[in-house]
Amino acid sequence: METQQGTALKRGWEFAIIAVLLSGGLAACSYDAPSPQPVASEVSTPTGSATAAAADVGMRSALGPVLADSFGNADFYTTLPGDTTEMVARSFRLSDAKLAEFNDLGHEGTLATGTRLRLIPAPGPILGAKGTAVVDAKGIPTSYVVAPNDTVGGITYRFGLTDEQLAEANKVSITYEKGGVYFLLAGKHLRLQKNPVGSRSGTGASVNNSFGRTIFYTTVDGDSLDSLGYKFRCNTAQLLQYNPSLAADKPIPAGTTVRLIPGELKIDGARGSFTADAAGIPLTYTTAPGDTEPQVAFRFGATELRSANRPLTGGAGAWYDFTDLSRNELAPGQIISLDQNKPINK
Structure with missing residues (x-):
């Protein structure tokens, strides 16, 4: 039984990861996203890392205007004399x-003053990111339509993002991909930037x-559905579903x-009753017919x-019973713990 449960655990948590990425209302929010960064803007000086890089080679840094995206990534630079x-x-x-590749340059050496240089790949399809992109009036990529055989690495490279930033823009915990049918489903529209949020x-x-997951959050001035979505990785539909008053x-x-x-809110795969503290x-939680382990975990x-339901003996796994191991379906009528500090052992 332990071997079967181990197999079910691996399969179940693959499904759990996938569920976070889907845009429906069944998955719980994820958490601890980076703090919001400035919106796309003209910046008069380069980043500290750029200055340090120049110092490493004993030369002054490029000090012209930088056009950054909503995450603060430098996408364009306008040259100064010298x-x-x-x-x-x-x-x-x-x-x-x-x-040189991004800007179709030769061996120019000194650049003409006022030259606008790309710091991300030139527009157009590349290996791993062959879909169509939309850019704003300043040339910042804002959205992208996934093409068959795209990869997360290809998309992040083409648009100058990190995996974490791509996940945050789309209000998901990670950019997990398996088989081109979840995050990178062909034809899916991905956001490449965030909306402005209050400071x-x-x-x-x-x-x-x-487990360290945020269950409730009390808003302050400046909070919005977008700011909460970026911070806690919830899409707007989820937040509205969990909070009918919004x-x-x-x-x-x-x-x-x-x-x-x-x-x-009872969801598919987690329709039982639960108790809570003050x-x-x-x-x-008391399991109901049709409940699955991943969905119970997401609901709470x-x-x-x-x-939280570890056995007193026998090592890894959990003591609770399954009706169908291959589907991670739990036997109904079991009372299981939702608090790892108050485990139920059997």
Whole structure:
């Protein structure tokens, strides 16, 4: 049985990861995304890393205007008198060959003043990112339509993003991919940038469960459905589903307690009843027919469900019973723990 449960665990948590990425309302939000960065703007000086890079080679850094995306990534640079290809490349951590490739340069050396240089690949399909992109008036890529056989690496390279930034822009926890049918489903529209959010957004109080997942968040001035989505990796549809008092076309008043997991909302694969403590943190759950291990975990943000229901002997796994191991379907009528600090052992 332990070997079967181990197989079910691996399969179940593959499905669990996938569920976070889907844009429906069944998956719980994810958490601890990076703090919002400035929106795309003209920046008069390069980043500190660019200055350090130039210092490494004993030369001044490129100091002209930089056009950055919503994450602060430098996408374009406009040259000043005396700028050279080597200077610009070193300032932005590029090789001379890459800078030349992105801008169809030869061996110019000194660059003409006012030249607008690309710091990301030139527009158009590349290996691993052959789909169609939309750019704004300044040339910043804003959205992308996935093509067959695209890869996460190809997309992030083409648009000058990190995996984490691509995930945040799309309000998912990770850019997990398997077989081109989930995050990189052909024809799917991906966001490449974030909407502007308030400078104070995301600074409210959080209530976490024993797994470190935020269950409730109290809003401050500046919070919005977008800012909460980026911070906690919830799409707008999920937030509205978990919080019927919120509305897509109205601001969120400061002091509003926002639920970030389905919780009281019964979802497919997790339709049983639960108990909670005085703060509303789920404690125990009674399984219902058709429940699955991954969906119970998602409904309550219980990322280590097996740890909270570990057996007293026998090593890894959990004591609870399955009706169908191949589908991770739990036997109904079992009371299981949702708090790893209060495990139920058998």
